[in-house]
Amino acid sequence: MAQVTDSRSGRIRNAVGEQVRRTRRFVDETEPAALAIIAVMALSLFGALVGFLAVSDWTIVPFAAFLGSSAVGWVRYQEETAYVIALMMTVSTILILGLIVVFIFRESIPVIRYESATVFGITVPGIRMFIQPEWDAVSPPIRYSMVPMIHGTVMVTLIASAVAAPLGVSAALFLSEIAPATVREVVKPGVEILAGIPSIVYGFIGFTVLGPWASDQFQTTGQGSYLFVGIVVGLMALPTVVSVAEDALSSVPESMKSGSLAMGTTDWQTMTSITLPAAFSGVSAAVLLGVGRAIGETMAATVMLRGVPRLTEPLVNVFYGQETLTSIIARNYGEADGLQMDALFVAGVILFVTVLVISIGAQYIEWRMHERLGGEI
Amino acid sequence: MAGAGRTDTRLVESETTETDAVAGVAVGLSAVLFALAVAALFERVSLTGSLFGVPTVTLLGGLLTALGVAVIAFGVGSRFGYVETNPDPSAGLIAGFGAAVPWVLIGGSxxxxxxxxxxxxxxxxxxATGAVAFAASVLPREDLGSTVPLGALLGVTGLVFLTGVIGPTWxxxxxxxxQAAVTAEFLIPVSTLFSALYxxxxxxxxxxxxxxxxRHMGAxxxxxxxxxxxxxxxxxxxxFVVVQGIPGLLNGTEFGFGTGPTTSVFGVSVALPVSVPFLMNGVALFNDFQGVLPAIVGTVWLVVGAVVLAVPLGVGAALFLTEYADRGRFTQVVEVATNGLWSTPSIVFGLFGFAFxxxxFGNGKSLLSGMITLGFMLLPLVVITSREAMLSVPDEYRDASAALxxxxxxxxxxxxxxxxxxxVxxxxxxxxxxIAGETAPILLTMAGGTFVPGSQTADVIGGFQFTSAPPFVANPELLQATSALPYQLYALITAGVGASSNVGNADEFRWATALVLLVVVLSFYAIGIATRYYFRRRLKHT
Structure with a gap:
């Protein structure tokens, strides 16, 4: 055990030492004037960030200093300035993700504290949002339960995946393996354009055409059903599944497919026994990403659902659509303040964390696939 | 022996063409049923009415039954050697599950x-029914297994329709x-659709x-x-959107010199030869025709702002990651972070903009907040695509340049x-x-009223002012709530019936807004795809 810690701390020390050496080499090799300008750039940008976070009116001053010093650096020491600016931009990309995490978590803290409950003698903050299904922001007792919205999101996502996964994988197979070149040139941009149709347009068509039709067909009171929101969201997630799955399928080495075809198999046999198994992890990553898209889809759900945060009765009643995690935010941000607004942030946190986990999972799967096929590409 | 073989071949050939024709007719019949089912689903064909003098449901039932009989006949014919085929010993598990699913539903209900x-x-x-269907598919030889359970399914569905057990009013x-119910209007087209596919x-x-x-053919x-x-x-x-949107869009359109509003081009004021009030007006009490000009301008500025923020940041980051940084822990973290950002739901960006x-920026919704929020949304995509583009530049190029x-x-x-x-x-x-079509992020950060007067059209360039107190530069236009096309459409939908009092025909107005939004967004896509083709072709030629 001690040895492990030793070797780890040793490794860290080595890495740090390497970094220090590299920095020192950079400092040694760079002219002092260039170094000074880089220092000014870094410090003033940092100052601007601090000022921005502290809501200061003076933020503009360090920012102007940054712009000025970069301009000078660009003219005199382009090489070093370009490097430093590129580095800063990389850091800022990570910083933005960090800021999103910090700010949406911070805003959700009050309501998590409010919704504390005692379970088995232990007080757990926020747990009451998940153990009872009551959302009532108006009349006491005021409760902000996430259960109805989670139920809605799960229903919509399940239906959407049932639509998007088979159709998407089949379309990806078509595009990458089956379609003749000319057909592919038509269908592929078509799928991309499908991804481009704004979600509010889908929602509008769903609201004006699909909603009344569905409530007529299923004789429901009022319109808005998880079934049709799920189908629409599934169609919206379809292009994601198609394009990621197609990438995975076409990354299967041609030599594997030719080998199989040389054995006298049909194209379809090659697909089912060589291409799909080899690309299986990539295809499942595609489905995962599609699921992530479906979870995060907002506007179509907001417009098509009823906007009453409660569970459907019975739970499997897909012909009624109440509210999802995304739609409750879009619908209630206007009149919400205080705790209710914070409760919306909790919905945001749940969404963010779920989708981030899915995204990282999908990336891990893709990475594994790449490692496995890596040698042969 | 050789002679016998030749005769065999000839026999097989002549049979094959006939049986091919039978199977081909069955495929065609399925296509007809598929089309009819879709037409009925969209209510182009009335279930209570009749087609070709036959009640629709009876026609569907008859066709389904005929298809089922044809399928079974083919399978049985193949099993007893009347039809020359080369089946496998079993239809396989996938076919088994495929056949089991509808039978589970039928048996259960x-x-x-x-x-x-x-x-x-x-x-x-x-x-139990599903298990029987599964066994019937998997256990016998493939020609029976892949036809009989499915043919029976078609036959049963067809007979149910034919005998009126499920009629148009069921x-x-x-x-x-x-309260919810499954009606014949839904069940008949949908079951016909799936039966036709089977x-x-x-x-x-x-x-x-x-x-x-x-199997290759089937798949x-x-x-x-x-x-x-x-x-x-x-x-x-x-x-559909185009057809619905055109009337509202062209409301009051005039062609001819001097009909349009005057604009100045290079300092010369010119009257446009065309007037499309929907695109050139705001909403005002005394307008003859109402329009969405402020929303269009708002969308344009949003896109400009987001691009100005995201493109330098994203390209810079991609540059660092591909050209300067060694592949290691750091680049991996950045990659995971950008991909994570890319899949983050748009409404979460909205919440972030709202809180951050x-x-x-003046404690109110503003154009600037909207621009930055959308810029953050665009950023990961710019990083990912620029990185891909830079990685695809061959290393030989770099080496050749470095050798100089x-x-x-x-x-x-x-x-x-x-x-x-x-x-890139x-x-x-x-x-x-x-991002031009995104509604959710700007909902919380930027969007103002439902009907925006033309006078509130954002004029960002004219809005800059310099002040003596910090922050020295002010632009009230940037700090104002304004509208954008996707938000405008959302607001129009939620405004419901109340919208009519402002814009005459609210439905036309909504569809026209949807059409303009669609045209704006799809033209970006068209330009993007065309650019890709152009560059790809040029790369091929050189």
Missing amino acids: VASQTLGLGVGVGAVAGV VWELGWAQ GGWASAKAYGGFGARG YVLVYVNALSIVAFLFILVA LIPR GVSKWQTIRSVVLPAALPG VTGVILGVGR
Whole structure:
């Protein structure tokens, strides 16, 4: 055990030492004037960030200093300035993700504290949002339960995946393996354009055409059903599944497919026994990403659902659509303040964390696939 | 022996053409049923009416039964050697599951509802029926296994329609706390649709003579139908919006010199020769025709702001990651972070903008907050596509440049960036198309009223002012709530009936807004895709 810690701390020390050496080499090799300008750039940008976070009116001053010093650096020491600016931009990309995490978590803290409950003698903050299904922001007792919205999101996502996964994988197979070149040139941009149709347009068509039709067909009171929101969201997630799955399928080495075809198999046999198994992890990553898209889809759900945060009765009643995690935010941000607004942030946190986990999972799967096929590409 | 072989071949050939024709007719029949089912689903064909002098439901039932009989006949004929095929010993597990699913549904609902035995018995009966169908598919030789259970399914569905057990007025009350029912209007087209798909699958397998070739045929039919449906869906969707939107868009349009509003081009004031009030007006009491000009201008500024923020940041980050940084822990973290950002739901960006940007820009919704929020959304896409474009620049280019003795930055600037430019541009244009249609992030950060007067059209360039107190530069136009097309459409939908009092025909106004939004977004996509083709062709030629 001690040895492990030793070797780890040793490794860290080595890495740090390497970094220090590299920095020192950079400092040694760079002219002092260039170094000074880089220092000014870094410090003033940092100052601007601090000022921005502290809501200061003076933020503009360090920012102007940054712009000025970069301009000078660009003219005199382009090489070093370009490097430093590129580095800063990389850091800022990570910083933005960090800021999103910090700010949406911070805003959700009050309501998590409010919704504390005692379970088995232990007080757990926020747990009451998940153990009872009551959302009532108006009349006491005021409760902000996430259960109805989670139920809605799960229903919509399940239906959407049932639509998007088979159709998407089949379309990806078509595009990458089956379609003749000319057909592919038509269908592929078509799928991309499908991804481009704004979600509010889908929602509008769903609201004006699909909603009344569905409530007529299923004789429901009022319109808005998880079934049709799920189908629409599934169609919206379809292009994601198609394009990621197609990438995975076409990354299967041609030599594997030719080998199989040389054995006298049909194209379809090659697909089912060589291409799909080899690309299986990539295809499942595609489905995962599609699921992530479906979870995060907002506007179509907001417009098509009823906007009453409660569970459907019975739970499997897909012909009624109440509210999802995304739609409750879009619908209630206007009149919400205080705790209710914070409760919306909790919905945001749940969404963010779920989708981030899915995204990282999908990336891990893709990475594994790449490692496995890596040698042969 | 050789002579006998020749005779055999000839026999087989002549038979094959006939049986091919039978199977081909079955495939065609499935296609007709598929089309009829879709037409009925969209209420183009009335279920209560009649087609070709036959009541629609009876016609559907008859066709389904005929298809079922044809499929079974083909399978049985093949089993007893009347038809020359080369089937496998078993139809396989996938075919088994495919056949089991509809039979589970039929068995379950007949037992629980028609016979009234309750949910528990229904579930057991459903599973039992499914198991029988599964066994019937998997156990016998492939020619029987892949035709009989599916043919029986078609036959049963067809007979149910033919005998009127499920007629056009049939309703199944689900008896749930929240009232819902399955009606014939839904059930008949949907079950016909799926039956037609199964029929097409089975008869395509038969057409291919079962075995590997048959499965190939069956699968290809389904895959082609799927691809065709997706393309058809896209066309119908766009065409529908266009047809609905055109009247509202062209309301009060005039052509001819001097009809349009005057604008100044290079200092010369010119009256446009065309007037489209919907695109050139705001909403005001005394307007003859109302329009969405402020929303269009708002969208344009949003896109400009987001691009100005995201493109330098994203390209810079991609540059660092591909050219400067060694592949290691750091680049991996950045990659995971950008991909994570890319899949973050748009509404979460909205919440973030609400919590982070709004308090910092005058405590109210503003154009600037909207720009920055959308910029953050665009950023990961720019990083990802630019990185891909830079990685695809061959290393030989870099080596050749480095061999000339120039510095790394000079190589990047004069070799890598120009070579990666097409990819970056295409990626940015497609990304812009995406954010231009986003509603959720600007809902919380930027969007103002439902009906915006033309006088509130954002004039960002004219809005800059310099002040003596910090922050020294002010632009009230940037700090004002304004509208954008996607938000405008959302607001119009939620405004409901109340919208009519402002804009005359609210429905026309909504559809026209949707059309303008669609045109704006799709034109970004069209430009992006065209750019890609252009560069790809140029790369091929050189």
